Amino acid sequence: MEIARPSPRTPSPGTPSRPQPPVLPPAALAPRTPLLRRLDALDWLYALALALGAAFALYRYHTAMDVYDDLILVLHVPVLAVIGWHWKPFRAFLAAVALLALASIALYQGDLARAEQTFLLKYLISSQTAIMWMSALIFIATGAYWLGLIGRSDFGERTGSALTWIAATMGTTGLFVRWYESYLLGPEIGHIPISNLYEVFVLFTLMTALLYLYYEGRYATRRMGAFVMIVISTAVAFLLWYTFTREAHEIQPLIPALQSYWMKVHVPTNFIGYGAFAVSAMVGTAYLLAARGILASRLPALRVLEDVMYKAIAIGFAFFTIATILGALWAAEAWGTYWQWDPKETWALIVWLNYATWLHMRLTKGLRGAVLAWWAVVGLLVTTFAFVGVNMFLTGLHSYGAL
Amino acid sequence: MHSGIARALFELLSSMRFAISLLTILSIASVVGTVVRQNEPFNAYLNQFGPFWFPVFEKLGLYSVYNAGWFLVILAFLVLSTTLCIVRQTAPMLREMRSFRERAREASLRSFAHRAILVPAVPEADTIERARAYLAHAGFASRVADNGEGTLLAARQGSAGRIGYFLAHGAIVLICVGGLLDGNLPLRLQVWLGDKHTTTGNQLIADIPESARLGTGNPSFRGDVFIPEGRTTSFAVLGLADGILLQELPFNVALDKFHIEHYENGMPKRFASDIRVTDRSSGKTTQHTIEVNRPLTVDGITLYQSSFEDGGSRLTIKARSLLPGRPGVLREIEGVVGESLAFADATAGFSYTLEFTDFKAFNVEDMRGSEGGQGDDAPRGMDKLQRHLGSGAKGAEDRDMRNIGPSFTFKLRDPAGQAREFHNYMLPIEQGERWFLYTGLRDAQADAFRYMRIPLDERGSVDSWFAIRDRLLDPAQRDTLVGRFAARSFPAGRGQDAMREALAQSARQTLGLFAEKGYETLGGFIEKSVPEAERGQAADVLVRILQGLAFEAWTLHRETTGEAALELNPARATFLNDTIAAISDSHFYGAPAWLQLDAFEERHATVLQATRSPGMPLVYLGALLLVLGVFAMLYIRERRLFVLVKPNEALVAMSSNRRTLDVDETFRQHVEGLAAVLGAPVPASDSREGA
Numbered sequence A: 001m002e003i004a005r006p007s008p009r010t011p012s013p014g015t016p017s018r019p020q021p022p023v024l025p026p027a028a029l030a031p032r033t034p035l036l037r038r039l040d041a042l043d044w045l046y047a048l049a050l051a052l053g054a055a056f057a058l059y060r061y062h063t064a065m066d067v068y069d070d071l072i073l074v075l076h077v078p079v080l081a082v083i084g085w086h087w088k089p090f091r092a093f094l095a096a097v098a099l100l101a102l103a104s105i106a107l108y109q110g111d112l113a114r115a116e117q118t119f120l121l122k123y124l125i126s127s128q129t130a131i132m133w134m135s136a137l138i139f140i141a142t143g144a145y146w147l148g149l150i151g152r153s154d155f156g157e158r159t160g161s162a163l164t165w166i167a168a169t170m171g172t173t174g175l176f177v178r179w180y181e182s183y184l185l186g187p188e189i190g191h192i193p194i195s196n197l198y199e200v201f202v203l204f205t206l207m208t209a210l211l212y213l214y215y216e217g218r219y220a221t222r223r224m225g226a227f228v229m230i231v232i233s234t235a236v237a238f239l240l241w242y243t244f245t246r247e248a249h250e251i252q253p254l255i256p257a258l259q260s261y262w263m264k265v266h267v268p269t270n271f272i273g274y275g276a277f278a279v280s281a282m283v284g285t286a287y288l289l290a291a292r293g294i295l296a297s298r299l300p301a302l303r304v305l306e307d308v309m310y311k312a313i314a315i316g317f318a319f320f321t322i323a324t325i326l327g328a329l330w331a332a333e334a335w336g337t338y339w340q341w342d343p344k345e346t347w348a349l350i351v352w353l354n355y356a357t358w359l360h361m362r363l364t365k366g367l368r369g370a371v372l373a374w375w376a377v378v379g380l381l382v383t384t385f386a387f388v389g390v391n392m393f394l395t396g397l398h399s400y401g402a403l
Numbered sequence B: 001m002h003s004g005i006a007r008a009l010f011e012l013l014s015s016m017r018f019a020i021s022l023l024t025i026l027s028i029a030s031v032v033g034t035v036v037r038q039n040e041p042f043n044a045y046l047n048q049f050g051p052f053w054f055p056v057f058e059k060l061g062l063y064s065v066y067n068a069g070w071f072l073v074i075l076a077f078l079v080l081s082t083t084l085c086i087v088r089q090t091a092p093m094l095r096e097m098r099s100f101r102e103r104a105r106e107a108s109l110r111s112f113a114h115r116a117i118l119v120p121a122v123p124e125a126d127t128i129e130r131a132r133a134y135l136a137h138a139g140f141a142s143r144v145a146d147n148g149e150g151t152l153l154a155a156r157q158g159s160a161g162r163i164g165y166f167l168a169h170g171a172i173v174l175i176c177v178g179g180l181l182d183g184n185l186p187l188r189l190q191v192w193l194g195d196k197h198t199t200t201g202n203q204l205i206a207d208i209p210e211s212a213r214l215g216t217g218n219p220s221f222r223g224d225v226f227i228p229e230g231r232t233t234s235f236a237v238l239g240l241a242d243g244i245l246l247q248e249l250p251f252n253v254a255l256d257k258f259h260i261e262h263y264e265n266g267m268p269k270r271f272a273s274d275i276r277v278t279d280r281s282s283g284k285t286t287q288h289t290i291e292v293n294r295p296l297t298v299d300g301i302t303l304y305q306s307s308f309e310d311g312g313s314r315l316t317i318k319a320r321s322l323l324p325g326r327p328g329v330l331r332e333i334e335g336v337v338g339e340s341l342a343f344a345d346a347t348a349g350f351s352y353t354l355e356f357t358d359f360k361a362f363n364v365e366d367m368r369g370s371e372g373g374q375g376d377d378a379p380r381g382m383d384k385l386q387r388h389l390g391s392g393a394k395g396a397e398d399r400d401m402r403n404i405g406p407s408f409t410f411k412l413r414d415p416a417g418q419a420r421e422f423h424n425y426m427l428p429i430e431q432g433e434r435w436f437l438y439t440g441l442r443d444a445q446a447d448a449f450r451y452m453r454i455p456l457d458e459r460g461s462v463d464s465w466f467a468i469r470d471r472l473l474d475p476a477q478r479d480t481l482v483g484r485f486a487a488r489s490f491p492a493g494r495g496q497d498a499m500r501e502a503l504a505q506s507a508r509q510t511l512g513l514f515a516e517k518g519y520e521t522l523g524g525f526i527e528k529s530v531p532e533a534e535r536g537q538a539a540d541v542l543v544r545i546l547q548g549l550a551f552e553a554w555t556l557h558r559e560t561t562g563e564a565a566l567e568l569n570p571a572r573a574t575f576l577n578d579t580i581a582a583i584s585d586s587h588f589y590g591a592p593a594w595l596q597l598d599a600f601e602e603r604h605a606t607v608l609q610a611t612r613s614p615g616m617p618l619v620y621l622g623a624l625l626l627v628l629g630v631f632a633m634l635y636i637r638e639r640r641l642f643v644l645v646k647p648n649e650a651l652v653a654m655s656s657n658r659r660t661l662d663v664d665e666t667f668r669q670h671v672e673g674l675a676a677v678l679g680a681p682v683p684a685s686d687s688r689e690g691a
């Protein structure tokens, strides 16, 4: 209390007298102002829009949803609100996605054939087209980031960043519209679009891009983009190959094993993990190059790269832990066993053990530097095998994504 | 001495190095289990690895890695090591959590990576008071102590994060223990201690000895419950590597109906079992439907929809003779899938056991490409992109999913025990506007079926094919056929007798060769006796002769049934070609008859999995604690802030258990905050990089 009204200064002997700095009440200075007090009008508007959106969805579609769907929908409001409050650009992203997806749904008027007849649907916001836009923008953004890095051009990096945001917006819109389209195919066919390899590759692209954009804002540097975009572009290249040669984009109904609400939580959680591991590996690559003096003057400081690498692995590990557990819960319900050493499960465990060891090395052994960076890169190889390799080379129960 | 060794062992087992080695070994061992397919029949491994490596790998337990002794030992060491690690860390961690380190010396504070010196504008007493209030406001718990060098405010926050360590590592122990309870270790212990013995799977339930039966008290098991529609069972079958055990259930399960539903494109949509469960002690019956992802728990036993099989469908079959000179139906058969019967004929000299192995009422297949000639006009470039714009509803336009009707499989086993397996469709399948009945065969389970296509005649029947085949292959009818063919080509009375005779000669020879092994013998003959340059032409001539003979056989057949003779036209020529090709293939069919399915009465059986998993609550609790622990460890940041107040100066220092960049930022903010409340100028940054 007294501190709020500071007592007059009584200089102690020997202290040289200098201009008196204002003495402010500590409340104004505490470094951790509670989140709620830092919110501005836009933040509240955003939260309100989320809540209204969820309420509308509940009111309008509750007949099509079961109690778990309701619960998940409601839980999304606070989670998305907090994400948007902490990470402001996310609000605009979500608003854009909502507008585009709703516009698409409005244009469809409940008739799939309109995808071919309506110009905006055919060339902008039907699901396939939106995902194609995402793919193209990711490639261009990669180029822009590299031009920015090589040419030390702030403009190039800004462009890359903006394009990545737009790509993520288009991709997310594409998935939402695809979700809607699946219901137009038939109520019994409708399902969340995270059920096959094609759909999860889109999800991977989005998650990795968004995670990267978060770190970009958080560390106020766009210099890592060039590297992270390589892995995203590779995923997109695979996605396109898969679309054009295997016609993989066709919406397929769900086989009985996938008809579970666990899928809706297990898969996205998993891809936060995969996306974060991918970011860490690419930042690790940048670290390794910079540590050898390659591009060192163009990349962020080594300690920044190392910090991002750790943060990404930490968040990836935490979510991968949840994802694996959710997978086990699902397996318990679908196959009668929470763990049966199916190749996909086993490789998930290997990925998990790998990053657990990584964290031990850093946190308890205090290991730093190139070894951990190499390890993160190898970690991505292991993760990639768990993600696609298992489907390609091993047989098991997770056969939904066979190539 | 002893305690010295025990101490060293404890150090080793609870060490980080040991834990990391174990994690690495566990990962590698797990990889092995994904590369070698697990729990396949031993024969498959014998084929794959050969007689030398097969027993070596068997000894190593590679066919069931995750149940192998050495694998369980690794897991046990992991549990031990983690437990010891917890034991070892508990005291220091608790001390750490409780301590404020209020005895820290100035020299050590000055060596912190994050430190700053403030010159407060307020008297010492005020400085202490204000600093304390600031710390409390910023969420720190603090102690004030006089360490001899000044007044030390020792503050900390986020120590609860250390609880995360206990949660996460304790969780790992819980999960492993729970997993062991639910694995097959308890079962193996019972086999080992309880004098139980596995037995072979193919015997009647009633014949299974007591030593292979487990009572309802068994705390942990996982087995299959097989129930045909309309039947009741009270047992689960537990499969072990070397045989089975029978698990008695405390209730009876009856299957009323099994449902299979498909989507329009033929993908499976729903598998469900309508069951009735009757408790044996109370006699109470309840009705349930079990589906994939919708299990049922009764009496602590959970029942899952695992798979389904044929439960004894009834098949009405005609065995149409493939024996030359004995046309017609050899026998009418009433078969039941899963059963076998004798199929013998003394006059024809064959004796087989006929085993019906499966029946499917639906077969949805992609019939794309069956017409051939596609893919050349596939769109390219922008057109291809165009096709991929729009909704996700359209897919491959060249896909052609069709239900091609019922099929059944059976084995013909000869007296020596050798069996061939056959796969016959009930309904004809269209290909390029021609219709065929498909029948497949294979010699070994591992092979794919090779299909013979029997063409249908203009009335949609296979009768013509059988009739033509019989006449072409029956030596007794050869002269008639050859005579008529030669006479039609060179009618009598035109002075072509020599040519007619020559043609008859070649026709007789061609037919003789064809009757042996079809195109194979004909091809061999051409290769042997015709110079290379003329082979193509010779083959043409032979095929033309065969067509003529087949046409003759067809006409002859129609005469005997009182039908009018036919004009040869392109469609009929195609039919004759298909007929000859199928006759040629039929030489390799290896069965005296083709079994034609006339009618069926389908009956499903469901396969439920019954489990009792005592470890599940432990594992789930462990999973919850693991998540909480990991988040606590990673995201509750422990921070210690020290303010050493001396006359005219305050030394601020901070430490953190996670040396990340945001520690720099937090420290800067705290220094600024403290400077503000103390009225001190903000010092130039004096924190070294957190190496």
Ligand code: HEM
Binding pocket: A356, A359, A360, A363, A364, B014, B015, B016, B017, B019, B023, B078, B081, B082, B083, B085, B086, B089, B161, B162, B165, B168, B169, B172, B630, B633, B634, B657
């Ligand atoms: C299956 C085995 C194990 C797994 C999966 C595991 C997992 C983890 C995880 C995820 C962390 C979090 C990293 C962090 O943020 O601090 C951690 C930390 C730690 N682990 Fe383990 N661990 C295992 C075994 C062990 C063993 C056997 C020891 C003993 C040598 C050990 C000692 C530690 C220590 C000291 C920490 C740091 C705690 C802290 O600083 O808060 N772990 N472990």
